[in-house]
Amino acid sequence: MGNKYEYIVNRSDDFITLINRDYLYEIANDTYCANMGLDRNQVLSKSVADVWGRETFDLKLKGYLDRCFSGEVVHYVERFKFGPELRYMHVSYYPYKEGGQITHALVFSHDITTLGDIESRLINYEYRDPLTGLYNRRSLEIILEGELLKARRAGADRFLAVLFIGIENLSEINRTHGHSVGSVLLENTGQRIKEALRQSDFVFRYEGHELVVMLSFLTNSLDVAKVAEKLIASMNTPYRHGEVDITLDCRIGASVFPVDGNDKETLVKNATLALSYAVKEDKRFVLFDSRLHQQASNRLKMESELRRAFEQEQFELFFQPIVDLTGRIEGAESLIRWRAGERGLLTPAEFLPLATETGLIQLIGRWAIFSAVRRIAEWSPRFPLYVTVNLTAREFESEELVGVIEKALAQEPGIDPTRLKLEITETECMVHPDEAIARINAIRKLGVDILIDDFGTGQSSLAYLKILPVDVFKIDRSFAQGLADNPDDLHFLTTIIDLVKSRKRRVIVEGVSSAYQVQALRGTTCDGFQGYYFSPPVPAEQFSFFLDRGGLLPL
Numbered sequence: 078m079g080n081k082y083e084y085i086v087n088r089s090d091d092f093i094t095l096i097n098r099d100y101l102y103e104i105a106n107d108t109y110c111a112n113m114g115l116d117r118n119q120v121l122s123k124s125v126a127d128v129w130g131r132e133t134f135d136l137k138l139k140g141y142l143d144r145c146f147s148g149e150v151v152h153y154v155e156r157f158k159f160g161p162e163l164r165y166m167h168v169s170y171y172p173y174k175e176g177g178q179i180t181h182a183l184v185f186s187h188d189i190t191t192l193g194d195i196e197s198r199l200i201n202y203e204y205r206d207p208l209t210g211l212y213n214r215r216s217l218e219i220i221l222e223g224e225l226l227k228a229r230r231a232g233a234d235r236f237l238a239v240l241f242i243g244i245e246n247l248s249e250i251n252r253t254h255g256h257s258v259g260s261v262l263l264e265n266t267g268q269r270i271k272e273a274l275r276q277s278d279f280v281f282r283y284e285g286h287e288l289v290v291m292l293s294f295l296t297n298s299l300d301v302a303k304v305a306e307k308l309i310a311s312m313n314t315p316y317r318h319g320e321v322d323i324t325l326d327c328r329i330g331a332s333v334f335p336v337d338g339n340d341k342e343t344l345v346k347n348a349t350l351a352l353s354y355a356v357k358e359d360k361r362f363v364l365f366d367s368r369l370h371q372q373a374s375n376r377l378k379m380e381s382e383l384r385r386a387f388e389q390e391q392f393e394l395f396f397q398p399i400v401d402l403t404g405r406i407e408g409a410e411s412l413i414r415w416r417a418g419e420r421g422l423l424t425p426a427e428f429l430p431l432a433t434e435t436g437l438i439q440l441i442g443r444w445a446i447f448s449a450v451r452r453i454a455e456w457s458p459r460f461p462l463y464v465t466v467n468l469t470a471r472e473f474e475s476e477e478l479v480g481v482i483e484k485a486l487a488q489e490p491g492i493d494p495t496r497l498k499l500e501i502t503e504t505e506c507m508v509h510p511d512e513a514i515a516r517i518n519a520i521r522k523l524g525v526d527i528l529i530d531d532f533g534t535g536q537s538s539l540a541y542l543k544i545l546p547v548d549v550f551k552i553d554r555s556f557a558q559g560l561a562d563n564p565d566d567l568h569f570l571t572t573i574i575d576l577v578k579s580r581k582r583r584v585i586v587e588g589v590s591s592a593y594q595v596q597a598l599r600g601t602t603c604d605g606f607q608g609y610y611f612s613p614p615v616p617a618e619q620f621s622f623f624l625d626r627g628g629l630l631p632l
Contacts, residue, residue, distance in 0.1 A: 298558045463495070
C-alpha cells in the first residue's frame with residue numbers, strides 16, 4: 078500500500094481489513110488492530126479463525142466471507158466482543174477483484190454503539206434488510222409469532238398464510254448485468270409485492286434470492302392461490318434495462334395455518350418445502366399438503382438409508398448377457414441393484430436420481446467400476462468376456478473418472494483392460510462434443526473402450542458419429558419392440574444399422590424379447606443382441622452358471 082493511501086486508511090475510525098480466499102489477513106488498519114488489542118504483526122498473515130477464535134469464525138464470519146467471495150455485497154449488524162466490551166458493529170463485505178477474478182473480501186466495520194440515535198438505528202439495522210428496506214428474517218420470526226397468537230384467539234374462522242417467493246434467475250441477472258442491477262430489481266420487486274397486498278399483510282427479505290409474504294387475516298384458505306397468482310403477475314412484468322427487458326423467474330411455495338402447521342417453525346418449513354417442489358416441478362405456485370410432506374419425509378429417509386448402504390454392503394451388481402449371432406455370450410452389462418432392507422430389491426431408476434441429487438452417484442459409480450473389475454478377474458481365466466459399466470452424465474464429466482479407472486485396474490494387475498468397457502448415452506456425448514471426444518480418448522489410452530448406449534433416441538448426426546472415437550453402438554430397445562407389429566419398423570431399424578455399419582462400427586440391438594425379433598435381426602448386419610429373451614439381469618452367481626455351461630444361450 079502506498080504511503081498516502083496507507084495514511085488515509087490508518088486515520089479512518091472504521092475498521093478496515095482485506096482478507097484473501099484462504100481467510101488470511103493481508104491488510105488491517107490501525108483502528109482494527111488497536112481495538113482488537115493486537116499488534117499488526119499479530120494480525121497480518123494470520124487466519125480469521127486464529128484472530129477471532131474457531132467458534133466465532135465458523136458460526137458468524139465464514140458464511141459472510143463465502144457469500145462475498147461468490148460475488149455478493151453483504152451488510153449486516155452484529156454484536157462483537159472487544160475486550161470486556163460488547164459493541165454493535167455495522168459490517169460490510171465487498172468483493173475485491175484482481176485480474177477480473179474475486180480474490181479478496183474488503184471488509185469495513187463501523188461502530189454504531191456510540192451513535193446518538195443508537196436505539197432507532199439498532200432497530201433499523203436489526204429488524205430491516207438494508208438493501209430493500211423490507212423487514213428481515215429476524216422480524217419474520219417475531220411478527221409471525223404475534224400474528225399466530227392473534228389467529229389462535231380468533232378461532233376456527235381465521236387463517237394465516239406464509240408464502241416463500243424464490244427469484245430463481247437472480248444469480249444469473251447478477252452475473253449478466255451486475256449486482257447493482259440485481260439489487261435494484263430485488264428492491265423494486267419488494268415494492269411491487271407490497272403494492273399488491275393489503276395493509277394488514279407483511280413482506281420480508283428472508284435471505285439471498287428469497288422473499289416472504291405473510292397474509293395475516295384470511296377467512297378462506299383458498300384465497301392464498303388467488304393472492305399468489307396476483308403476485309406472480311406483478312413480479313413477472315418485465316423490467317427495462319437499457320435496450321433489454323429483464324423478466325424475473327419467480328416461484329411461490331405456501332403453507333396455511335392451521336391446516337399445514339400450528340407454529341412458526343412448521344409453517345416456515347412447509348412453505349420452503351412447497352417452494353422447493355415448485356422449482357423442481359417447474360410450477361409457478363405450490364400450496365403445501367400432506368402428500369408433499371410425506372414425499373419429503375420418504376426422500377430424507379431414503380437418503381439416510383442410501384448413505385448407510387455402503388457400510389452395510391447392500392449394493393450388488395447384476396449382469397445381463399450380450400450375445401453374438403450364434404447365441405454365445407461375448408459380454409455382460411453390469412446393472413446395479415440395492416438390497417434396501419424393507420424396501421426390497423431396488424433398480425437404478427428407483428434410487429439413482431436421488432443419488433445424483435445428493436452427490437452420492439460418484440461413490441456409487443466408483444464402487445461399480447471396482448466391483449466390475451473384480452468380476453472380470455474372477456471370470457476371465459475360464460471365459461473370455463467383457464463387462465460394461467453404465468455412467469451417468471455427472472460421472473462421465475467428472476475429472477476423477479480416469480483416475481478411478483486406473484486405480485480399479487491396478488487392483489487386479491493380471492486382467493486385460495480391454496475386458497472393461499463403459500457405457501454412455503449419445504445424449505451425454507452431444508452436450509459438449511469436443512470435451513466428450515477428449516475424455517473418451519483419455520479413457521481409451523488406458524485400454525478401456527466406450528460403448529454408446531440407447532443409440533437412436535438422441536439428436537446425434539452421422540457426421541458427428543463418424544469422428545466419435547468409439548467402436549460399438551447399442552441400438553435403443555424401443556426400435557426392437559415394434560418389429561412384430563409393423564414391417565416398416567424392421568426396414569427403419571435395418572437402415573440405422575447399415576448406416577452405423579458403414580462407419581466400420583459394431584452394432585448391438587437391445588431389448589430383444591422374442592424369437593421373432595431374433596430371427597428378424599439375424600437378417601440384418603447387426604453384430605449382437607441383448608434382452609430378456611436370453612436372460613434378465615441376474616446375480617453374479619447365476620451368470621457364472623451360464624459361463625460354466627459354455628456361455629451358449631439358446632436362440
